[in-house]
Amino acid sequence: MIEISGLRKYVTAGGKRVRLEAQIKFVDTDADYPADTLYFETRSDCGSMFAADTYDAFFIIGLYLAMYHKTPLRIRGNVSKKLYKNAQWYIQKILCDFSADLAPVDVIVDGFAPTKGNGRLIGTGISCGVDSLATIYDRFVKETDRDYRINALFIFNCGTHGDFDSPDTQIIFNSRIKRAAAVADELKLPLVVVDTNLHRFRNKRNKSTVMFISMYACVLSLQNAVKRYYIPSGCSYQGIKDYGDRAHHNDLATACDSYLIPLIQSERTELIVDGCQRRRVDKIKDLTNWAIARKYLNVCLLQRGADTTNCGKCSKCLRTLLALEILGKLDDFAQVFNVDDYRKGSLMYKAHCLDSADTETFYRELVDLAAERKFRMPVKKTCYVLDGDVVVMED
Ligand SMILES: [Zn+2]
Structure with missing residues (x-):
């Protein structure tokens, strides 16, 4: 008892x-x-x-x-x-x-x-x-x-x-x-x-x-x-x-x-x-209109002691950054993310989203948002899986 x-x-x-x-x-x-x-x-x-x-x-x-x-x-x-x-x-x-x-x-x-x-x-x-x-x-x-x-x-x-x-x-x-x-x-x-x-x-x-x-x-x-x-x-x-x-x-x-x-x-x-009444990507879209969010948004999963700024590399940072990129608002969030670093490495993450869209809701939302906004994602013929990782061939 x-x-x-x-x-x-x-x-x-x-x-x-x-x-x-x-x-x-x-x-x-x-x-x-x-x-x-x-x-x-x-x-x-x-x-x-x-x-x-x-x-x-x-x-x-x-x-x-x-x-x-x-x-x-x-x-x-x-x-x-x-x-x-x-x-x-x-x-x-x-x-x-x-x-x-x-x-x-x-x-x-x-x-x-x-x-x-x-x-x-x-x-x-x-x-x-x-x-x-x-x-x-x-x-x-x-x-x-x-x-x-x-x-x-x-x-x-x-x-x-x-x-x-x-x-x-x-x-x-x-x-x-x-x-x-x-x-x-x-x-x-x-x-x-x-x-x-x-x-x-x-x-x-x-x-x-x-x-x-x-x-x-x-x-x-x-x-x-x-x-x-x-x-x-x-x-x-x-x-x-x-x-x-x-x-x-x-x-x-x-x-x-x-x-x-x-x-x-x-x-x-x-x-x-x-919050269940809409997708997370739609919440991000609303937040792009709010100065407080542009200044304080913090989604990072990585724990680095007193430094709790966004790392820009963990899964939560990346999914937020990709949504902002699809919405055309990436630079509005340069106060809280290193958007230049993200741009250099985003292709791999996009391929990963395409690969995982049928197994996880947040990837599905990003792929759907990209389609809705006619945002160009990597196409499947340029990606393949090697040892469990998605590899992208530049097209
Ligand atoms: Zn992070």
Whole structure:
């Protein structure tokens, strides 16, 4: 059994930080994690955002771990009735379909948390990637309805910046906070930073899944303040239909976040999946019109310590650069990419896109965009595959 208990909120770091914490025990379970507490932490001026009257944030990660270890989950306290029912009836089934590593489990809770919320914040995460900036562009810059317009930005240290124990993680996170703070400043929006240790409870096999669950848990930890939160999705509805099934065991976001995330919510905090309504290349097209994106777009996968600028060579950099080239906007993004380097080596990447368009949604989108805009890509007769690599013969 996994047992979660002892929920408490307290001031730490000499009054500078506030922590929301619970104990986790693995009873008669074959698990050996290097911690026995789960926590979320923020600056003391944001500490009131943490809800200490519900275990929801701990419940969602505890549920995943219980399913992974195939053992019951016992919460010694209250959770949202809505989240509890969704977990029992739907979430467990979706997660089991996603991964054969997971099994349905019994969940026992003491009771249910208050349903009345006073949250006023409408938020989203700011990674400065395409999906994140597109959500901010749509739901802040273009939105006028105060009930749905973003009024706060968030950045979570929950695994997207590296492993919990890696010394580089905090360095990378700090660098990204700096960029996020600069954008928040220009948009005159508050930036809330949350640290957590949930990604300490993951292994190589379930790394990305725990990262996504931890992100949703961070939102649920802030129920005193957040009434609505947009999770930017990386995949279009069409892409999910065509390619989602291939993401099983691997990419929770592509496989099922479009229907999983709307179930991860309480009576006080709603999570909304934003961005599936169009292709990533269409988001990039919109962002070319926004000065903030031209100045701050950051998509790079490569982690190089404090240097979190775009490398221009990894798969995410290249797919963004090719979309910009097809759209005729490459030079507009010379502040954030080395476009000269890209031009020298782009032919190989284009050939790779053509070769992979039937297996991955983002390559398909790029090939389709090129066709729509009559952009000249390499033709198949000039490419061949050698030892798994695409080789291009200049035509
Ligand atoms: Zn890169």
